[in-house]
Amino acid sequence: MSRFAPGDAVRVRDSWPEAEGPVHIRTPHYLRGREGVVLRPLGQFPNPEDLAFGRPAPSIPLYHVRFAQDSIWPENQPGDEFLVEIYEHWLEAA
Amino acid sequence: MNLTEIPTDRLLAGFRGLLLEKGVVTEAALRQSDETMQAASPARGAEVVARAWTDEGFRARLLADGTRAVEEMGIFLIGAPPLGVVENDAALHHLIVCTLCSCYPRALLGYPPHWYKSAAFRARAVRDPRGLLREEWGTELPAGTRLRVVDSTADYRWMVLPRRPSGTEGWDAARLAGLIRDTDLIGVTIPTA
Numbered sequence: 001m002s003r004f005a006p007g008d009a010v011r012v013r014d015s016w017p018e019a020e021g022p023v024h025i026r027t028p029h030y031l032r033g034r035e036g037v038v039l040r041p042l043g044q045f046p047n048p049e050d051l052a053f054g055r056p057a058p059s060i061p062l063y064h065v066r067f068a069q070d071s072i073w074p075e076n077q078p079g080d081e082f083l084v085e086i087y088e089h090w091l092e093a094a
Numbered sequence: 095m096n097l098t099e100i101p102t103d104r105l106l107a108g109f110r111g112l113l114l115e116k117g118v119v120t121e122a123a124l125r126q127s128d129e130t131m132q133a134a135s136p137a138r139g140a141e142v143v144a145r146a147w148t149d150e151g152f153r154a155r156l157l158a159d160g161t162r163a164v165e166e167m168g169i170f171l172i173g174a175p176p177l178g179v180v181e182n183d184a185a186l187h188h189l190i191v192c193t194l195c196s197c198y199p200r201a202l203l204g205y206p207p208h209w210y211k212s213a214a215f216r217a218r219a220v221r222d223p224r225g226l227l228r229e230e231w232g233t234e235l236p237a238g239t240r241l242r243v244v245d246s247t248a249d250y251r252w253m254v255l256p257r258r259p260s261g262t263e264g265w266d267a268a269r270l271a272g273l274i275r276d277t278d279l280i281g282v283t284i285p286t287a
Contacts, residue, residue, distance in 0.1 A: 026248045027247070028194060028245060030193075042249070043176075045249040048248065062248055069220075069223075069241075073221060076221075076223070080223070080224070080242070080243070081241070081243070082220065082242075082243050082244075082245055083180075083188075083244045084244075084247055085247050085248035085250060
């Protein structure tokens with residue numbers, strides 16, 4: 001049911017739907033296009049991008065994904081991490 | 095009619111009445127939700143942490159499923175997003191932020207501190223987290239401890255299980271709970287005895 005497993009290398013889609021019109025997105029800007037590693041699946045939740053507009057919201061897999069801080073901001077301390085909840089449709093295999 | 099000009103208590107009563115009439119919520123669910131929010135406070139979070147420090151089985155259950163574990167303590171987070179708990183140890187320290195808005199385990203801890211919702215805290219927690227901890231809170235992580243910033247963006251609400259301070263051997267849960275501040279529960283500070 002879930003496409004990714006713990007340890008899988010993933011990339012957050014470099015996608016900017018907010019440029020096209022009104023949206024509700026739970027994927028932070030600073031992670032778009034960045035590579036991380038799946039820590040674990042967090043279950044399935046109704047897609048907030050639909051819920052926010054009162055549309056039918058199918059449940060979709062959510063993952064905890066780890067990113068190296070210095071891969072995004074080189075000044076941050078090597079070894080430090082971000083751990084962020086990302087929905088499956090925002091992830092692609094890296 | 096301009097809704098913004100109606101006194102808020104009348105607006106609330108009208109809205110509440112409509113939700114009940116249309117069967118969107120029940121009286122019992124509203125009462126339960128109100129009781130949960132009235133009881134929510136950092137002191138409750140401190141009790142949960144102190145129990146985890148003194149009961150190994152509870153600690154494991156709390157890390158596996160926060161919402162279910164706190165039910166053992168009579169805390170029912172009904173209607174709230176799932177509670178996730180992340181554990182600090184010698185190798186790894188967690189800092190909680192919500193860069194998108196202000197996600198916080200309100201059903202357990204109550205309303206977040208005002209600065210938690212500020213753009214300054216939210217931006218710096220990812221852009222310069224060690225500088226933020228050091229300069230705003232005087233929090234220095236021990237050498238060799240990695241910092242993991244948990245950006246709470248979606249459907250969980252995250253709380254930190256801090257390390258039990260040294261010098262507290264033999265303390266009971268009530269005394270331990272007295273050490274824990276709201277800031278310890280999101281990792282901007284570290285409890286000490």
